[in-house]
Amino acid sequence: MNRLSNFGRRLIILGIAAALPIILYLIYNSYKVYLTDAIEARKGAMGLASMVAINQEAFIKQSADNLMCMSSFREIRNFNLPYCDDFFPNVLKQHQSYKTIGLANLQGHVLSCAGSYVTNVSNESFFKKVIDTRETTILVSDSSKGEICSAVPILDVEGRVQGVLFIYIDIQAAIQEGLENKLPPDTSLSVRDDQGNILFRYPDEGNWSGKFLPDTEVFRIIKGGQGKGYGESPGLDGITRVFGFYEVQGLDSPLFIVVGLSKDISYSRARVNLVDNIIVIILVMVLMAFVIYKVCELFNQTESKFRTIFEASNDVILIIDINTERIVESNQKCEQILGYSPREICNNTLEFFTAGYYPYTGEEGSKLLQRAAQGEPQQVEWLCKDKAGNHLYVEVSIVKVRLQDKDYLLMTLRDIDERRRIETEMARLDRLHVVGEMAAGIAHEIRNPLTTVRGFIQIMAAKKQFADYKEQFSLMIDELDRANSIISEYLSVAKNKTTDMELNNLNTIIKAIYPLIEADANNNGKKVELNLAPVPDLVLNEKEIRQVILNLTRNGLDAMTEGQKLTIATFCEDEEVVLSIKDEGTGIKPEVLSKLGTPFLTTKPEGTGLGLALCYSIAERHQAKIEFTTGPKGTTVQLRFSCNTNCDQHSMLACEAKLLN
Missing domain, CATH: 1.10.287 (Helix Hairpins)
Known part of the structure; x- marks a missing residue:
């Protein structure tokens, strides 16, 4: 008890001693955080204003280009009014932000119009400017309506103006779409001209659009700027904001995008930072002194024993919630057998790693868990699917256990693939x-x-x-x-017949028959790749090994479709010389995989079912092993020759040769 008290006092003293300099540092640092927040708020406001302005520039330019393209239509140039009456409504349907599109003659009479009906535009600034300059004009049409007008001249074959094609663009519709998802909370966005008029404001767009406010701090800073800048001012709704503004380029009259970020939100980190951190540090230090020490003291021995047994097990151990049937904990063996780390497999059901077809489905697995939850221990063989998509058999045991006053299911998975x-x-x-x-x-x-x-x-x-x-x-x-x-x-x-063996190299045999394999592949539009690493000589029957290679490669080619690749590789691994043949087919079904090598077993319409059986027989005579690894992305078959066994055969052959001599 004294040791615990002394440790607690020491831990409290150390915690306070560690917290005091941190608190003093945070007081000093809070001012720097305040300055950082101010700079970030200005950059954020400027960045948002710039983004919206650039987007509007691109949209307005695209609209002008569309208008210029339409002005070249023969029907519009010839004032084909029935065509225009049909065409203009379709344009408005495709562009939701276009309010009006119309065609006017030289007197300003609107001959065809869609959207908000207009009869005469002779007094409009854009009409006069287009007639005078014969060029595309983009102007703020009516600040009270929040409209921009883009107009182009209609020229005859001799280049004379014979009319004007125009559109009114709704600024609110062009900008407002998606603003709720893009702007931070309490952020304002407004569109203003150089006279103090507000064409559009978000939020409260209906209350402020069209207002004339030349005396605001925002307008004074805009008038004194050079197309862009920032400032700080109370907003129209009483919220103080850090704002940035940016001029929209490409218009014949000035237009500014103004974005304001709430000062309370922008500077909240600086105000809250100091108090929060001091409270957190003090609480953490105190709790560390009293709680962590006691918890570690009480549960350290039990936890250590449990964890040692849990992690040292050769089987996968899963602890499953009895109500949700989800995995709450797993040992590291899970990653070795199933390929999933404990973090990946936790919070999943059995369906996550089952084979996925009857009887190895999540539904059947749930039935096993339910029977175990009723107190009936379960033990079955189960087909799982690892992270790479390969199937493997495991022996499953499920029992009901009680941990920390709560019932769980303890499941163990034992890899029985080798067995x-x-x-x-x-x-x-x-x-x-x-x-x-x-x-x-x-x-x-x-x-x-x-x-x-x-x-x-x-x-x-x-x-x-x-x-x-x-x-x-x-x-x-x-x-x-x-x-x-x-x-x-x-x-x-x-027959387990004797065979003529002699020292040979696997790579030499492969290279000798490679042209034949490549020809078979090319005839079917498939590819073959060789990855031959240096390997030692082995005691082989060349004729039989050729037969094995041809059988395995042809099986791989038959499993693939046109354009896929067969990879033939050799390498040394674990004192073995390995011949690997990998295809990109759809894999081998589990029910077929377990019967490979059985005479007359075939999946080919014209096959005899003796090819693989012959390969197994030849491999056995060479004291080699054939191993298959299959999945949905293809199959790899490996022929493994033991270097030690093969060297013993080589020595025996050498002795026989000496005796014969």
Whole structure:
């Protein structure tokens, strides 16, 4: 108890000693924060004003370009009024910020109009300027309405003005769209001319649009500026703001965008910073002295034991909320087996890493959890999908536990892929053993009749009276030869025959048959890439290894579509020489993957199902392993030769050669 009290007092003293200089520093720093906030507020206001002004410049220029383009239309130049009456409403539909579009003659009479109806524009400034200059004009039309007018002359073939095409642009509609999502809280935005008129203001646009306010601080700063600047002034709504203004370029009359940021919000960090930090630091120091020490003292031993067991387990351990069925905690083994870190897998349900098809679905997993929640421990084999999309089998155990006065489900996942692989391999070897016994018993019984039939067919084919059946005889002989070939291949798979071995290099064999592989790929519009790293020589049967490589590469090419790539690589890994063949197909189904190497198992319409079985048989004679890694993005098959085993074979062959000599 004394040790705890002494530690608490020391921690409090250290906390206060550490907090005091920080508090003094924050008092000094608050002034600097205030200055920083002021600069940032000015930059922010200027930046927003500049952004809106540039956007409006681009919009107005685009509108002028559209108007110029329309003025070149033959129907408009010829004053085809029915065409204009149909065309102008469509323009307004496409451009929501256009209020009016019209066509006027030299007397200012509006011949065709859409939107807000206008009958005569002869007294409008834009009309007079277009007639005088024969150029595109963009002016503030009516400050009370918040409108900008863009007008272009209609010229005849000799370049004489014969009319004016004009549009009225609603400034409010052009600017207001999306402002709620782009402006900070309590921010104002207004559009003003150089006479003190407010064309538009956001918010409260309806109360201030069209007002004449030449005596405001904002207007005085604008008049004294040079197209852009900033200041600080109470707003029309009584809120003091830091404002920035920016002139819209490209107009024939001055127009300014003014953005004001609330001073209270902009400078709030400086005012609140000091008090908040002092309070937080004092509270943290005091709580650290009393709470953290006591909690660590009470739970350190229990937590340490639990965490050690939890993290040292060879199985994935998941703690699941019994009500939501979501994972609340996981050990690090999860990342090694499933590829997900504890942070990634937490707050997810079992559906996050299940295979996704019956019976390995999230719904079936939920049923297991519900039975476990009722007090029935569950133990099943389950198919999962890791982060890379690969499938793996795990042994799942689920029990109900109570932690910190709350019920949870404890789930463990044990990787049984290797165990299933061994079981599958044993089953495959058993099947091959049966096949071998069958093959030895029926080989001669089938081949002898085939040979007899083939001989008689050849004799009959040589006779003149059967000359008309020559094609049929040839077909029969070909089919008999094909049957004999299948029997030979079948026997090759079944027999554990001795083979002629000699020292050779895997890369040399691959390079020798690469032109054949490349030709097969090119014929089907596919690509082949070689990544051959230096590998040591091995004791191999070149003919059999060629057969394995051709079988595996053709399987990969058959699994891909046009334009995809097959990668053939060699490298050394863990004292093994590895031949890797990777395709970009859609992967192998789990139910097929577990039966690979079984004779007559094939997914190809014209396949015999003996290719992979032959590869497994050859690999076994070379004391090598064939491993498949598959997923939705393709399949990688690796043929692994053990360097140690192969070197022992090499030594035995060398001894035999010496004895023969």
